[in-house]
Amino acid sequence: xxxxEALQEAYARWxxxxxxxxxxxxxxxxxxxAGGVVPSFVPLEALPDLWGLPVDQYLERTGxxxxxxxxxxxxxxxxASLACIALxxxxxxxxxxxxxxxxxxxxxxxxVSLVIAQAxxxxxxxxxxxxxxx
Amino acid sequence: xxxxxxxxxLASDGTAHAxxxxxxxxxxxxxxxxxxxxxxxxxxxxxxxxxxxxFFPFHLDFVRGAGLLFAxxxxxxxxPMLLRNRMASLRLAVPLALAGSIASFAGAVVGxxxxxxxxxxxxxxxVIAIAVLIWRTKDASAAGIVESDALGAMLRLRGKFEDPxxxxxxxxxxxxxxxxxxxxxxxxxxGGVFGLGAGFANVPALNLLMAAPLKLAVGTSGLIxxxxxxxxxxxxxxxxALLPALAVPAILGVMxxxxxxxxxxARTPTAVVRRLVIAVMLVAGTRALLRGLGVWx
Numbered sequence: 001x002x003x004x005e006a007l008q009e010a011y012a013r014w015x016x017x018x019x020x021x022x023x024x025x026x027x028x029x030x031x032x033x034a035g036g037v038v039p040s041f042v043p044l045e046a047l048p049d050l051w052g053l054p055v056d057q058y059l060e061r062t063g064x065x066x067x068x069x070x071x072x073x074x075x076x077x078x079x080a081s082l083a084c085i086a087l088x089x090x091x092x093x094x095x096x097x098x099x100x101x102x103x104x105x106x107x108x109x110x111x112v113s114l115v116i117a118q119a120x121x122x123x124x125x126x127x128x129x130x131x132x133x134x
Numbered sequence: 135x136x137x138x139x140x141x142x143x144l145a146s147d148g149t150a151h152a153x154x155x156x157x158x159x160x161x162x163x164x165x166x167x168x169x170x171x172x173x174x175x176x177x178x179x180x181x182x183x184x185x186x187x188x189f190f191p192f193h194l195d196f197v198r199g200a201g202l203l204f205a206x207x208x209x210x211x212x213x214p215m216l217l218r219n220r221m222a223s224l225r226l227a228v229p230l231a232l233a234g235s236i237a238s239f240a241g242a243v244v245g246x247x248x249x250x251x252x253x254x255x256x257x258x259x260x261v262i263a264i265a266v267l268i269w270r271t272k273d274a275s276a277a278g279i280v281e282s283d284a285l286g287a288m289l290r291l292r293g294k295f296e297d298p299x300x301x302x303x304x305x306x307x308x309x310x311x312x313x314x315x316x317x318x319x320x321x322x323x324x325g326g327v328f329g330l331g332a333g334f335a336n337v338p339a340l341n342l343l344m345a346a347p348l349k350l351a352v353g354t355s356g357l358i359x360x361x362x363x364x365x366x367x368x369x370x371x372x373x374x375a376l377l378p379a380l381a382v383p384a385i386l387g388v389m390x391x392x393x394x395x396x397x398x399x400a401r402t403p404t405a406v407v408r409r410l411v412i413a414v415m416l417v418a419g420t421r422a423l424l425r426g427l428g429v430w431x
Contacts, residue, residue, distance in 0.1 A: 004293070008217050008224045015360075016214035023211070023389055030382040034157070044153050047379055048191070054250060055195040055375040066374045081378035085203060086371060088385070091210055092364040110289065111228065118232045118361065125239050125365040128372040 003106050007099055014098040018091035026084040033077035041076040067128050086126075093122040153379070156190065161383040164204060168391020171205075171333070172212050172356060173399050174407045178388055179205035179330035179363075181411065184261045184418035187254070188425055192380055194250050194257075198329025199370035200381045202242075202363050205330065208388040209360035212396040221353030221399065226291050226308070226346065231361035233315045234322030234332075238362045241326025242369035248327075251426045257328050258423025264334040265415035268408060280345045285311040295350045299401055308344040317343055318358070325359075326366040333359055352399070 001009070032038045042050065042062050050058055059066060065073070073079040096119045103112045124130060163185060171178030183201040187194050216222040245253065282292060292307035308314065317339040325332035336355035340346040346354065370376045 004225055005220075008220075011224050012214040012217035015210065015217070019210045019214070019389075023207075023385075026382060026385060030378065030386075033378065033382075034154075044379060047153050047377075048156070051192045051196055051377060051380065054193055055246070055373060058193075058196075059374045064374055067372050070374075078378050081382055082371070082376065085376065085378060085381055085385070088203065088207060088210065089364050089367045089371065092361050111225070114228050114232055118228065118235065121232065121235050121239070122361075122364055125235075125368040128368065130239070130243070 007102055007106075010102060011095050011099050014095045015091065018094050019088075022084065022087040022091055025087055026081065029077065029081040029084045033081050038075075038077035038080070040078040041073050042078055089126065093119055093126070096122070157379060157383045160186065160190065160380065161387040164384040164387025165391040166387075167204075168208050168388035169395040169398070170407055170411060171208060171388070172392045172395030173402050174333075174352075174411045178208045178333075178392070179325070179328075180261065180264060180332070180334045181414060181418070182384065182388075183329050184257060184415070184422045186384075187257065188418055188421035192377075194253055195246065195375045196377050196380055198245065198253075199367075199375040200377070200384045201329035202325075202367045202370055203376065203381045204384045204388050205333075205359055206363035206367055207385040208392040209356040209363070211389040212356050212392045213360050215393070215396040216353040216356055216399075219353075220296065221349060222357045223293055223346075223350060223354050224357065225289075225293065226340070226350075226354050227357040227361065229289055229291075230314060230318040230340075231358045234318040234325075234358060234362040235365040237319040237322035238326035238366040239369060241323035242329075242366040243326075244323075245327035245329070246369065246373050246375060251428070253328070254422055254426030256426075258419050258421070258426055260324065260328060261415050261419030261422060265412045265419060267338065268334060268415075269412050280307065280309045282307040283309050283311050286344075291344075293350075295347045297347070297349060304347045306345070306347050306350065308346060310343050310345075314339060314344045318362075322362050322366075325362060326369070329366075329370070332362070349399075 033040055034044065042064065050061060053061065070079050070082055074083055096115050100115055103115060164182065167178050167181045171181060179201040182204045183197055186192065187197040217224065286308040291311060294303055294305050296303045321332045321335040321339065324330065333355045336358055337351045340351035340354055341348050
């Protein structure tokens with residue numbers, strides 16, 4: 001196995017594990033949400049009257065927060081579902097950080113720089129700093 | 135599209151408030167798209183957004199948010215198999231995804247600031263243009279091995295691709311690498327604006343522009359989408375444009391569908407799938423365009 005193939009295999013392993021974990025958490029949270037086991041911030045029955053609205057009007061009507069404000073509502077099943085969806089958005093950065101030590105050992109400086117730059121971009125996006133939230 | 139039609143029919147029968155019927159239809163549509171999207175290398179969002187945006191009652195803001203997650207989840211699910219089967223190249227994906235993810239983030243911020251009818255018209259026109267692009271795209275890698283350019287050589291964008299169906303091994307390397315960076319930045323921006331996976335353009339950019347073998351281009355396109363959409367998805371999450379009730383059925387459907395699609399990729403005639411995708415895109419794109427113009431609300 002070449003170093004590139006070994007790196008690809010490692011990335012695949014982390015991607016597989018991360019995706020399975022995020023997928024399972026999302027499924028579980030959604031079952032609690034759709035099954036009505038845990039109360040939701042916006043009732044499912046109310047959604048057909050709301051999901052046709054632009055996002056700004058939706059937030060206004062429901063009092064739902066933007067930015068990281070939803071973290072305070074994580075006890076509600078719809079926002080617990082959103083948290084699990086956010087995990088899906090973190091799988092790639094996990095894979096990048098996981099292959100970084102191997103890349104450093106291989107001494108592939110250019111590839112290391114690209115991987116670090118990508119991880120920074122993804123973490124910056126996740127932070128919400130540049131998302132233009134009002 | 136069939137399920138979109140069924141969903142529309144349900145609404146006209148006065149059961150529009152049965153939320154679960156919409157979510158069930160959304161799951162079924164997502165599952166079907168998940169299978170064909172991996173095989174056709176179109177990411178899925180390019181089918182999901184115009185179909186769901188045109189035939190379901192959800193606002194385009196939420197459809198685009200779900201569309202990004204849809205394409206992201208599908209490609210994440212297919213990624214491990216594509217990498218292990220050497221149908222995707224991580225070395226090729228890393229630099230191009232970096233350009234794409236920065237642009238995609240910017241595109242998502244811009245897209246959520248535009249008026250809905252403008253986005254709808256632009257989406258319809260873009261989807262129709264993409265359908266024509268896919269229709270006219272031909273496999274350039276069959277023409278022979280190309281010489282690496284300086285940037286491609288520096289990034290070591292080369293490898294050996296073994297096609298299990300054709301039984302041939304191709305020593306590939308990239309050309310026009312700088313043009314490839316520019317293309318992926320442009321594609322990423324559009325993907326962010328419309329909530330698409332943008333595989334429609336990734337594949338010709340990798341294959342026609344940069345001379346990667348077609349099947350490797352399809353697989354690598356999926357990997358690139360999984361990286362690029364991760365950044366844009368956060369914009370939709372932070373802006374509140376991601377409704378779990380819509381995103382989760384779509385994600386579950388596409389994750390299950392794309393795993394089947396990844397298994398079928400190596401032994402499925404891509405030409406047949408490509409024709410089907412073109413037909414669906416033309417119908418959904420026309421519907422989005424007419425809806426945006428107020429001709430077919």
